[in-house]
Amino acid sequence: MSSSDRQSIVLAKILIAEDSPTQAQRLRYFLEQQGYEVRVVGNGRLALAEAAQFRPGLLISDVVMPEMDGYDLTRRFKADPALARIPVILVTTMSDPDDVIRGLACGADGFILKPYEERYLLGRVQYMLLNHEFGATENSGMGVEIFFNGQRHYITAGRLQILNLLLSTYDAAIQRNKELGQIRDTLERRSAEVAAANLFLDSVIENMPNLVFIKDAVDLRYVRWNRAGEALLGHARDAVVGKRDRDIYPRELADHFTAQDREVLTHGTALDIREEAVQTRDKGIRMLHTKKVLVPDGLGRPGHLLGISEDVTEQREMEREIRKLNTELQERAKHLEAVNKDLESFSYSASHDLRSPLSVIGGYVGLLEKRYAGQLDQTGLEYLSTIRSNVKLMSQLIYDLLAFSRCSQQTIASADLDMNQLVHGVVQEVLQGYPVGKTPRLSVGPLPPASADPGLLRQVWMNLLSNAVKYSGKSPNPEIEVSGRTEGGEIVYSVQDNGAGFSMEHYPKLFEVFERLHGAGEFEGSGVGLAIVHRVVTRHGGRVWAQSKPHAGAVFHFSLPAGRS
Structure with missing residues (x-):
């Protein structure tokens, strides 16, 4: 150009x-x-x-x-x-x-x-x-x-x-x-894509473990019936495709299925039949969980009805068995609760009633020592001393049993607690009257507040701190450390000492009543204190645990739910 x-x-x-x-x-x-x-x-x-x-x-x-x-x-x-x-x-x-x-x-x-x-x-x-x-x-x-x-x-x-x-x-x-x-190429490509999609869909339907069926929306004749349906109900594909429910099932059941299908096609909403008994050819009556949905055509009109059925026979039997077991467990729990209440009531009454005769025995031992000590030889005096010691031990056991019973029966009255103030008060009480110069070094770090019953939590701290002071008393330089922290949804408190410690092979019985990991000649105690700690903390929704080694001290932890603060 x-x-x-x-x-x-x-x-x-x-x-x-x-x-x-x-x-x-x-x-x-x-x-x-x-x-x-x-x-x-x-x-x-x-x-x-x-x-x-x-x-x-x-x-x-x-x-x-x-x-x-x-x-x-x-x-x-x-x-x-x-x-x-x-x-x-x-x-x-x-x-x-x-x-x-x-x-x-x-x-x-x-x-x-x-x-x-x-x-x-x-x-x-x-x-x-x-x-x-x-x-x-x-x-x-x-x-x-x-x-x-x-x-x-x-x-x-x-x-x-x-x-x-x-x-x-x-x-x-x-x-x-x-x-x-170009249109022809596009159509060929789209046709290939549709063929691949149909092949994939066919593979999915055929390999699904549940029964899958498709009916046309006009007269509800089956157009698809997968392999799982053949295995479950015993009806071959050739005997189902092109047929209606009345050609396969008893009239009453077929009418029931047809009514369900018409409901789905009329309202366009999915139908979930959670449990339905169906007679199979080879497996007897099976319980099916079936879902039916409407599949519209290209113009949005009802085209087909899709159904998926899962065999839940064993599952329903297990559910019924579980419900039966739960009912039995609830009855047993009620029975055990009643027995526990009776035992706690008996324990409380028995402990309370034993205090009076012990007081009388203790009083008479005192009178014997006061009035007749000069008439008794050394062996007799030792007998009286042994009686007096055992009366004291028995009284402590009864006191601890009463305390354990009270902490089990007492209603929890939660309140917001300043844990630092509570622990410092308990420390003063524990160390009161301790020989001068032998007081253990006891440090209290910052403690997070919590929501709990003040009286019961005071008993927890009293038992843990008393034990720490007692079991570290024979150490050259007894040290006790109290700390607290927040971890996730818990508030964790710890009491650590450098005392006698214990072997972790005895840990499973650590928080049981009357279980002692040391002999009575080594350390005084009734073996109820840690059981009280465990009972109080678990009633508050928390947990108790410990780590220790013999002669290397011990650390006791307990937690309370953080959401309660």
């Missing part, structure tokens, strides 16, 4: 006749971007009026327009000596072969097929503008009469005009074939 040709194209004016504002503005924008001066009108009548003033170098017209269509507009253009030399391109879908004959008859110079590629349109525009002068010198008065589709047409057009129109038609045909080829 020469520089003068390019210049003439750049300076050309183009008139567009298009009744669609969207299409018109799109075409106008594209051509203006290429350097053309563009005017747009909405129909053929306005195009004729605008052409007289605008004097375009090219007319691009839609075929279908109100008031005056593209063929009539072209015919009038070519009939007007002032406009006849202006090339005309018609934009059409070219859905009818008659469009070519009508284009020749009206004198159009070319076609552009909708939808068009912008590069193709630009090429046609440039071609028409470059060949405009050559076409204008050709004799256009030659006429020819042709018959097509049973009709007679008289064509008056120049050879170049006819050639251009035929080339446009040929290009349009090539473009349409290209589009059809």
Whole structure:
């Protein structure tokens, strides 16, 4: 293309006749971007009026327009000596072969097929503008009469005009074939994808462990029946597909299934049948958990009904057995609770009643020592001392049993506790009366607050700290450390000493009543203190544990729920 040709194209004016504002503005924008001066009108009548003033170098017209269509507009253009030399391109879908004959008859110079590629349109525009002068010198008065589709047409057009129109038609045909080829390729690809998806779906349905069935929504005939259904109910696929429930099951059961299906199809909501007894051919009566859902067609209407059934026979039997066992356990728990209450009541009464005779025994031992000590030899005095010691031990045991019983029966009255204040008060009480110079070094770190029963928690701290002082008493430099921290949902408190410690092989019986890990000759005690600690803490929803080694001290921990603070 020469520089003068390019210049003439750049300076050309183009008139567009298009009744669609969207299409018109799109075409106008594209051509203006290429350097053309563009005017747009909405129909053929306005195009004729605008052409007289605008004097375009090219007319691009839609075929279908109100008031005056593209063929009539072209015919009038070519009939007007002032406009006849202006090339005309018609934009059409070219859905009818008659469009070519009508284009020749009206004198159009070319076609552009909708939808068009912008590069193709630009090429046609440039071609028409470059060949405009050559076409204008050709004799256009030659006429020819042709018959097509049973009709007679008289064509008056120049050879170049006819050639251009035929080339446009040929290009349009090539473009349409290209589009059809692309559509065919897309359809083949989509068909392959659909086939692969169907194959995958078939594989999923066939390999599901549960019965899967599909019925058509019209007369509820089975269209799918998977392998699990054959194994579960004993009905072969060939004996089910194409049949209705009445052809397979007893009438009453079939009517029941049909009513369910109609409910799903009518309301469009899923139906969940948690338990349903179904008679099988080989396995007797089985309990099925079935879900049924509506599968709509492409228009949103009921197309199919999908059902999935799971054999829950064993599961339901286990559930019934579990419910039976739970009922029995609840009855046993009630019985044990009553027995425990009786035992606690007996323990409390017995302990309380034993205090009186012990007080009498202790009193008489005192009288014997006071009045008759001079008449007794050394052995007799030792007997009295042994009696007095055992009375004291028995009294302590009874006191501890009463305390243990009270902490088991007492209602918990929780309150927000300043644990630092509570522990410091207990420390003063524990160390009160301790020989001067032998007081253990006892440090208390910052302790998180908690919500608990003040009296019961005071008993916990009293027992733990008393034990720490007692079992570290034989150490050269007894040390006791109290600490606290928050871990997740728990508040953990710890009491650590450097005393006698114990072997962890005896740990399982550490918190049991009357269990002692040291002999009575080594350390005094009844073996109830740690049992009280365990009972109080667990009643508060916490836990107790310990670590120790013989002669290396021990650390006791207990926790309370953090949410209670």
